[in-house]
Amino acid sequence: MSYSHYTMASGSRTGRRTFEFGRTYVVRPKGRHQATIVWLHGLGDNGSSWSQLLESLPLPNVKWICPTAPTRPVALLGGFPCTAWFDAGELSEESPDDWEGLDTSAAHIANFLSTEPSDVKVGIGGFSMGAAMALYSATACALGRYGNGIPYPINHRAVVGLSGWLPGSRGLRNKIQVSHEAARRAASLPILLSHGTCNYLFPCLSMTYCKNSTQ
Numbered sequence: 001m002s003y004s005h006y007t008m009a010s011g012s013r014t015g016r017r018t019f020e021f022g023r024t025y026v027v028r029p030k031g032r033h034q035a036t037i038v039w040l041h042g043l044g045d046n047g048s049s050w051s052q053l054l055e056s057l058p059l060p061n062v063k064w065i066c067p068t069a070p071t072r073p074v075a076l077l078g079g080f081p082c083t084a085w086f087d088a089g090e091l092s093e094e095s096p097d098d099w100e101g102l103d104t105s106a107a108h109i110a111n112f113l114s115t116e117p118s119d120v121k122v123g124i125g126g127f128s129m130g131a132a133m134a135l136y137s138a139t140a141c142a143l144g145r146y147g148n149g150i151p152y153p154i155n156h157r158a159v160v161g162l163s164g165w166l167p168g169s170r171g172l173r174n175k176i177q178v179s180h181e182a183a184r185r186a187a188s189l190p191i192l193l194s195h196g197t198c199n200y201l202f203p204c205l206s207m208t209y210c211k212n213s214t215q
Helices: 047-055 101-115 128-142 169-177 180-190
Strands: 004-009 016-021 025-028 035-040 062-066 070-076 078-081 121-127 158-162 189-194 209-210
Touching: 016 101, 016 209, 025 047, 035 047, 035 101, 035 128, 047 062, 101 121, 101 128, 121 128, 128 158, 128 169, 128 180, 169 180
Parallel strands: 035 062, 035 121, 121 158, 158 189
Antiparallel strands: 004 016, 025 062, 070 078
């Protein structure tokens, strides 16, 4: 199994953390390559399971990149270690967000898309925590920078989130609202958000995340 190491300054007293990402699975297009989408799994999962599903879709012109998140302790699970794009605590707007983990995973994901041909449209999507990561990347795209101020290099053409949420939504919303350029970018970015009638935030947790109808 191959791994990628990624470090990014956090601006915190702890300095830098090194994240070891798991194996990346790629589903190559069966026809003309017109789009590349990075698809992100949920908490405790890996890229393999989604690559098998995506390979069966009738989308011959799409290349799918399915990375695997680092294994780390997750506060919401009492510190139990599993694959996670960032650390997640209680489900409220007042809970602290793992900005370093979010930025590091967003940079790892953007690195895949930075090498795609210029004539290929690029996008990002995910399920559950993967959807949260995709939406965070979308805000970085709109703002033009990661949370730590480093420029964000990717211009996403589409974003998909299944049964997810936006980490740090209150602060990110305020940042976009005070920037005309960020608001313009956000308004022009196609985003598909879907939820089932009885979603669970994480497959391994017995708590209902959303009871909204599928949209």
